[in-house]
Amino acid sequence: MAAGWEIRPEEPGDAGAVLALDNDAFGPGRHAKSAYRLREGVQPVSELGFVAVENAELVGSVRFWPIAVGDASSLLLGPLAVKQGLRGRGIGIDLMRRGIERARVLGHASIILVGDEPYYARVGFAKLPRGSVRFPGPVDPARILGLGLQKEALENLRGDVRRARIDDPVCAAGAAVAPAKV
Numbered sequence: 001m002a003a004g005w006e007i008r009p010e011e012p013g014d015a016g017a018v019l020a021l022d023n024d025a026f027g028p029g030r031h032a033k034s035a036y037r038l039r040e041g042v043q044p045v046s047e048l049g050f051v052a053v054e055n056a057e058l059v060g061s062v063r064f065w066p067i068a069v070g071d072a073s074s075l076l077l078g079p080l081a082v083k084q085g086l087r088g089r090g091i092g093i094d095l096m097r098r099g100i101e102r103a104r105v106l107g108h109a110s111i112i113l114v115g116d117e118p119y120y121a122r123v124g125f126a127k128l129p130r131g132s133v134r135f136p137g138p139v140d141p142a143r144i145l146g147l148g149l150q151k152e153a154l155e156n157l158r159g160d161v162r163r164a165r166i167d168d169p170v171c172a173a174g175a176a177v178a179p180a181k182v
Contacts, residue, residue, distance in 0.1 A: 005059060005091055007098045010049030017058040018051065018081075025081040034137035035078055035114050039065050043167040045075065047106060050098050052082070052091045059083040062095040064103060064111065069133055070159020075103060077113040096123045100147065109153040112146045112161070120145050128154065135161045 010018065044063040052060030060082040064075045077099070082091045100123060103111060113120065114135065117127055125145040133144055148154040 005052045005054040005094070007050055007052055007094050009047075010051050010061065010063070014051050014058060014061070018061045018063075021058070021061055021081040021083060022079050024084060026079060034135045034139045035076060037137060038067060038076060038135075038161065038163055040163075041166045041168045042066065042163050045103075048075070048099050048103055050095050050102075052095055054086075054091075057083075059086050060091040060095050062092075062099050064099055066164035067112070068162045068164045069110075069112065069157050072153075072157055072159075073109065073164060074157065075108050075111045076161075077111050078115075092119075093122055096120075100124070100149070104149045107150075109150045110146060110148050110157055112144065112157070114139055114143050115145055116143070117145060123147070128157070132158050133161060134159065 042065055044065050048064035050062050051058050060080075062077065062080045064077055067074050067076045077096070080092050080095060082095075100111065111125075112128070112133060113125065115125075117125070125147045127142065128144050128146045130141050133146070135144065146154045146157060
């Protein structure tokens with residue numbers, strides 16, 4: 001427990017509250033963003049979904065998604081959502097730390113996201129070299145951040161970002177699926 005909230009694994013019964021947090025934090029226009037397009041038809045990594053609970057209310061959530069960058073497997077962090085009025089207390093940082101720690105234990109090599117460097121640097125994210133990692137659709141290259149969980153994972157991360165797999169059939173132009181490895 002940290003400062004009044006508890007971080008715990010996301011459970012199936014949390015889905016409605018997580019969706020409500022995402023809607024409140026990011027609005028309906030979020031679905032047009034490149035990062036959301038990469039999530040269409042893909043289930044998040046179930047072992048890496050975490051929620052923050054305070055006074056029996058779900059007040060924050062984070063998820064991680066499987067992606068491919070060039071020939072490498074990686075994770076996409078997000079959405080990270082904290083209930084309005086509770087932001088700035090450290091809930092989002094605690095959620096990310098828990099997810100990053102678990103991703104490292106599970107053997108994932110790297111995590112990327114599109115976001116504000118000053119905030120995400122607090123948990124170790126840094127700007128990736130311009131043009132090294134390319135998202136489908138419009139993304140400000142200065143906002144593409146990465147975190148290596150294994151030695152030289154970020155140095156070797158190069159190429160187009162694609163969905164690693166499709167779990168549910170969808171039509172998502174511009175968010176190609178990584179080719180199957182033989």
